[in-house]
Amino acid sequence: MLSKQPKLTLVGAGPGDPELITLKAIRAIESADVILYDALVNKVLLEYSAEKALKIFVGKRAGLHSLIQTEINELIVEYALKNNHVVRLKGGDPMIFGRGQEEIEHAQSYGIETAIVPGISSAIAVPTLQHIPLTARGVSESFWVITATKANHEISKDIEIASQSSATVVILMGTQKIKEIVKIYQQQGKGNIGVAIIQNGTSENEKYVLGTIDTITEKAEDAQIGSPAVIVVGEVVKLHPKMLHASNLYQTQWV
Ligand SMILES: C[S@@+](CC[C@H](N)C(=O)[O-])C[C@H]1O[C@@H](n2cnc3c(N)ncnc32)[C@H](O)[C@@H]1O
Numbered sequence: 679m680l681s682k683q684p685k686l687t688l689v690g691a692g693p694g695d696p697e698l699i700t701l702k703a704i705r706a707i708e709s710a711d712v713i714l715y716d717a718l719v720n721k722v723l724l725e726y727s728a729e730k731a732l733k734i735f736v737g738k739r740a741g742l743h744s745l746i747q748t749e750i751n752e753l754i755v756e757y758a759l760k761n762n763h764v765v766r767l768k769g770g771d772p773m774i775f776g777r778g779q780e781e782i783e784h785a786q787s788y789g790i791e792t793a794i795v796p797g798i799s800s801a802i803a804v805p806t807l808q809h810i811p812l813t814a815r816g817v818s819e820s821f822w823v824i825t826a827t828k829a830n831h832e833i834s835k836d837i838e839i840a841s842q843s844s845a846t847v848v849i850l851m852g853t854q855k856i857k858e859i860v861k862i863y864q865q866q867g868k869g870n871i872g873v874a875i876i877q878n879g880t881s882e883n884e885k886y887v888l889g890t891i892d893t894i895t896e897k898a899e900d901a902q903i904g905s906p907a908v909i910v911v912g913e914v915v916k917l918h919p920k921m922l923h924a925s926n927l928y929q930t931q932w933v
Contacts, residue, residue, distance in 0.1 A: 685763045688792070693800040694800070707724075712732045716768050754784070771796055775850055802848075803879065809919050810918050812914060850909075853875070856909070873909065
């Protein structure tokens, strides 16, 4: 019998709904000897794996990203070098705020073959499922995807730059920073711009709030919105069916 070559495949598991995964991702899971999976991965997807496959949860703990990432890199190499096919299963797309590049580079530095299976990112799928178009003719010509929380836990400067444009802004890892985000937009005089916060998007326990920059903090607190959540800031939020309905009904600006 030919011995297998060490291999790492980064696989995007999609945003939560287990049907929002690619066929290629399922094939990779089926052929894995070891699966290292993240907290945001729907565990149902592990059912595609071989019974003998080792399934290891490597979910990151808030505040300890870099330490845990080093351990994950080491685990990948350790298992792959035993002639295993290691699948690194990540929420959404592995290259969008997924540290995919770091894992690929680390594995390659040990001569391990690597491959990538793209996934459907929460940044796109979560607003789309809520009928919020990230681009819409005459409303928004582009969208930015920004993390609110950088590695040093500070808010990204890009939010301030993006707030000056007319682009739709999709913010990940931002629920803890909502007050700071609101302040940035208010400083631009954009208190009436639409905002949606969608938690656990595409899953059974999805919940969301709609409002404006001026109203969203209170609404999010009332609805007890937590993580993981996608924040969408832009006039496209007003195209959400509930917002359109409200503005047609009362012929007034919704707040
Ligand atoms: C470390 S980033 C990973 C993003 C992922 N690679 C992707 O493409 O979706 C984690 C952040 O993604 C967002 N996120 C991921 N899945 C989500 C979901 N089902 N609903 C809402 N937000 C989600 C949240 O902002 C969360 O804090």
